[in-house]
Amino acid sequence: MNRYPLWKNLLILGVILASLLLAWPNLYSQDPSIEITAARGAEVTExxxxxxxxxxxxxxxxxxxxxxxxxxKLLIRFAASSDQLKGQEAIERSLSARYRTALTLSADLPGWMRAIGLKPMNLGLDLRGGIHVVIDVDMDAALDQALERNLGDVRTQLRDKKIRYQTVTREGARILIKFNDAESRDAGAKALSREFQDLTVQTSQDGDQYLVQASLPETEQQKIKDFALEQNITTLRNRVNALGIAEPSIARQGERRIVVQLPGAQDPGRLKEILGATATLEYRLVDTEGSVADAVAGRVPVGSKLYYERDGKPILLKRRVIVTGDQITDASAGFDGQSGSPAVFVNLDGQGARRMRDVTTENVGKPMAVVFIENRTTTETVDSKPVKTTRKVEEVFSVATIREPFGSRFQTTGLDSSNEAHNTALLLRSGALAAPIQIVEERTIGPSLGQDNIDQGLFSVLIGLGLVVIFMGIYYRVFGMIANLVLLLNLVMIVAVLGALGATLTMPGIAGMVLTIGMAVDANVLIFERIREEIRIGNSPQASIAAGYNKALSSIIDANVTTLIAAVMLFSFGTGPVKGFAVTLTIGLLTSMFTAITCSRAAINLLYGNKRLKTLPV
Incomplete structure (x- = not known):
């Protein structure tokens, strides 16, 4: 009666062994470590x-x-946190500023575990340490950019419609168009109202001047602000993901702020460099006819612009841009097949590819330059106070002769190092920020504080587990010890699933584990009490075991489903810590159903199945 078929026992055994294997990496220590990376223009070598x-x-x-x-990257492992801090001081004193050091934790796994892809659970910011950053988005700049785009579009629309106008200027948050007569004004207002439905168009007259005012209504301004914030969140998430940081948390806070939490990251300089960068590329033809010396002296030819290469050499480029960074759909770092120098491989969208193909077809044999544009923020001390200034840097880092026409995919060389090629590709691939940002709050949580949280969380789990084990062993005897065994197995499976899914364990997640311990053993309590009840009404031990599991199943499922619904709601509407609690609770519910029902039944079947029993140790 109470016996599983062989295949079912083997399946349960396979799941248990797989869980033990996946949870095994978490037994190895997390070594205090220092990660060394090269700054721009440098590389980590032997x-x-x-x-x-x-x-x-x-x-x-x-x-x-x-x-x-x-x-x-270079990783140095230490046996103690004190050695880690001393090592960082020694390294920073000896190495040049071209290298950056970051404190981190690194699991000391055997080589065979790494070879098959085993890894420990990801730990959250409160357990592993990391960086917490609050970013402010410049909403005024987002509105300014929207008005500037509309300003150029208004001029183009009036020219296309062949409507004569005097001037198109911007005054604050409105666009002002002046006309010579009322007929042109009315025609212009009608055309703009039809073409720009997001603008409020009004006509007026000031003496002999006929005016049209175009402004953004409050609802449209709010849409622009919301879009800028969401676009920046998407861009920042792309950049952080490219850094390889596990389970970053990037969320909106209020009307104009973004909160970024990066577990395990200990290098604020690197973070600010990537998050705040607004890099893009422009491809322009070189002006081979104009005089560079005259341009340096201030006499720049019409249709050209003076730039400087990275070595300080001046160069004259055409003002007309071939393609810009917003037409780049993908970028990857690599090496040039002929020279072996670092390169960025660029893919263009359809419009950019057509434009590049047309220009390169018409200018074979002529030089083309690549301009790298980046907004760099520096902090200077003025009157004993730190003052941040942002300046636009435009550098020509590549000038090459067009050998043959090309279009959607090509490569850009002339970079200082493979690290710079990687960073440039990362910024181009993740896109530009919709509005400038500024880091207004920054906190770095050290790994030692995270270790304290881990120790306290582990202690709470052990206390809860120990009390449950003692109660179950005394009250339910052998059956209680079986429940304790599957309870331990349940914890192992939770850890295994968290590691396999790449989920992040936080302090609220540990709270979810403690709650799961009580809920998991509750299923066995229902089963064992049902078995006792069946024995009291005179059923045989074997029939009581079967009836206990069968009749308690519906109650167990009902209890777990209602809790699962609550966990799903917490995950759907909660924020970071609440989501961590919900994830761990959900995984615990699913694993407890397997361990408390299937695994405990298999153990009891092996001990008492198909045996003549007079009593049960329950």
């Missing part, structure tokens, strides 16, 4: 490894291991 090793030896700091990782 010489860098030697410098780091020599600096640590001279400072008398013991090292557990040094390894070079993918992406040009």
């Amino acid at each position: 010489a860098s490894v030697g410098e780091v090793r020599a600096a640590l030896e001279n400072a008398g700091v013991p090292v557990k291991g040094i390894e070079v990782r993918e992406g040009g």
Whole structure:
């Protein structure tokens, strides 16, 4: 009666073994480590490894291991946090400013685990440490950009309709168009109202001047602000994902702010460099006819613009842009097939590809330049107060002769290093920010504080588990010990699923684990009490076991489904910490259904199935 078929027992055993294997990496320690990356224009090489090793030896700091990782990163492991801090001081004193150091934690896994892709759970900001940043979005700049676009579109529309006008200017939050007569004014107002439905168009007269005012209504201004904020969130998420940080949290806060939480990141400089950068490219033809010397002296030819290459050499380029960064659909870093130098491979959209093909077809044999444009924010001390200033930097980093026509895909060379090529491709691929941003709050949580949270959370789980184990063992005897065994298995499976899904464990997640312990054993309590009731009414032990599991199943499912509905609502409407609690609770509900019903039944079947029993140790 109470016996599973062989295939079912083997399936349960396979699930248990797989869970143990996936949870195994979490038993290994997280070593205090330092991650070294190269700043712009530098690379981590074997010489860098030697410098780091020599600096640590001279400072008398013991090292557990040094390894070079993918992406040009150097990881130094230490046995204690005190050695980690001393090592960072020694490295920063010895290495030049071209290298950045970041404190982190790194799991000390065996090679075979890494080879098959096993890894421990991702830990949240409160457990692992990391960076918490609050970003303010310049909404006024977003409105200014929208008005500037409308300003150019208004001029183009009036010219296309062949409506004569005197001037088109911008005064604050409105566009003012002056006409010579009322007929032109009325025609212009009618054309603009039909073409620009998002603008409020009004006509007026000031003496002999006939005016049309176009302005953005409040509802449209709010739409522009909301779009700028959402676009910036999307762009920041793309950039953070490209950095390889596990489970970043990027969320809107209020009307104009964005909160970014990066677990495990310990390098605010690197973060601000990537998040705040607004890089793009422009492709322009070189003006080979104009005089560079005259341009430097202030006599720039009409239709051209003076630029400077990275080495400071002046160069004259055509004002007309071939393609811009917003026409780039994808970008990746690599190396030039002929010279082996770092390169960025660029893909253009349909319009940009046609434009590039037409220009390169007409200008074979002529030079074309690539202009790198970036807004850089620097902090200077003025009157003993830090003052942030943002300046637009335009550099020509590549000038090459057009050998043959090309269109949608091509490469750009002339970069200083593969690290710069990677960063440039990252910024181009993630898109430009819709409005400028400024970091207004920044907190770095060290790994040592995270370890304290882990220790306290683990202690709470052990206390809760220990009390449940003692109660179940005393009250339900052998059956209670089986329930304790599957309860431990339930915790193992939760950890395994979190690691396999790449989910992040936070302090609220640990709270979800503690709650799951009580809910998981509750299912066994219902089953065992039902078995007791069946025995009291005179059923045989074997029939009581079968009836206990069968009759308690509906109550267990009802209880778990109602809790699951609450967890889904918490995940749908909650924020970061609440979502972490909901995820862990949901996983715990699903695993407890398997362990409390299927696994405990399998264990009881193996011990008492198809045996003549007079009593049950329950």
